[in-house]
Amino acid sequence: MTFDRSIKIAPSILAADFANFGAECAAVEAQGADWVHVDVMDGHFVPNITFGPAMCAAIRPHIKGVMDVHLMISPVDPYIEDFAKAGADVITAHVEAGPHIHRTLQAIRASGAKAGVALNPGTPAEAVAHLLDLTDLICVMTVNPGFGGQKFIDMSDKIRTLRAMIGDRPVHIEIDGGVDPKTAPIVAQAGADVLVAGSAVFKGGSVSDPAPYGANIREIRAAAEGVYA
Numbered sequence: 454m455t456f457d458r459s460i461k462i463a464p465s466i467l468a469a470d471f472a473n474f475g476a477e478c479a480a481v482e483a484q485g486a487d488w489v490h491v492d493v494m495d496g497h498f499v500p501n502i503t504f505g506p507a508m509c510a511a512i513r514p515h516i517k518g519v520m521d522v523h524l525m526i527s528p529v530d531p532y533i534e535d536f537a538k539a540g541a542d543v544i545t546a547h548v549e550a551g552p553h554i555h556r557t558l559q560a561i562r563a564s565g566a567k568a569g570v571a572l573n574p575g576t577p578a579e580a581v582a583h584l585l586d587l588t589d590l591i592c593v594m595t596v597n598p599g600f601g602g603q604k605f606i607d608m609s610d611k612i613r614t615l616r617a618m619i620g621d622r623p624v625h626i627e628i629d630g631g632v633d634p635k636t637a638p639i640v641a642q643a644g645a646d647v648l649v650a651g652s653a654v655f656k657g658g659s660v661s662d663p664a665p666y667g668a669n670i671r672e673i674r675a676a677a678e679g680v681y682a
């Protein structure tokens with residue numbers, strides 16, 4: 454996985470057909486998705502339960518590109534190896550999920566995956582200031598994690614602060630929650646390069662009629678690229 458700062462659209466399969474994940478991943482990729490975003494929730498760190506490493510391993514053969522695994526779980530460390538073995542290219546843990554985020558990020562890199570750190574809306578940018586050389590991606594949550602389809606919370610100031618803190622380091626800024634053609638320009642202008650979008654990508658389409666996925670992805674990308682800082 455090579456680093457570049459172009460806009461990348463990462464559909465969240467939380468909004469896909471749960472009975473058809475493999476085909477949904479292949480369909481969004483064929484329709485222009487850059488990454489596939491997988492939301493792992495434990496009913497403890499967040500008030501919802503989704504899926505685990507076995508599901509990630511099952512969909513891996515259906516994804517040609519980057520499988521981006523967002524762990525909304527606590528604890529994280531006991532499960533890192535399982536998600537790496539399942540084929541995750543990026544594993545992101547929340548800074549709020551445990552007391553030893555340095556150890557977590559080191560363990561993710563040691564597993565062979567890229568290491569991401571996520572920030573809830575209530576957590577300031579400064580919480581990751583000491584982690585910039587240990588991380589490959591900072592995920593700025595623009596909803597409180599747990600569910601798709603929530604209203605976007607504007608985190609532009611945080612994104613700008615992070616972009617300045619990151620400087621020339623090869624660190625992605627990913628935005629997650631409420632991204633659509635209206636909000637994509639807000640986060641892109643502030644300096645985000647990876648845009649996770651669930652409902653806004655999957656709306657109107659299905660594996661038997663995937664063209665709307667492509668139209669939705671193109672619309673979000675065009676809105677973001679038009680203003681990308």
Ligand SMILES: O=C(CO)[C@@H](O)[C@H](O)COP(=O)(O)O
Pocket residue numbers: 465467468490492523596597598599600601602603629630631632649650651652653
């Ligand atoms: O991690 C999360 C929610 O916790 C997100 O990945 C959502 O799944 C994004 O969904 P939309 O807000 O785009 O519908």
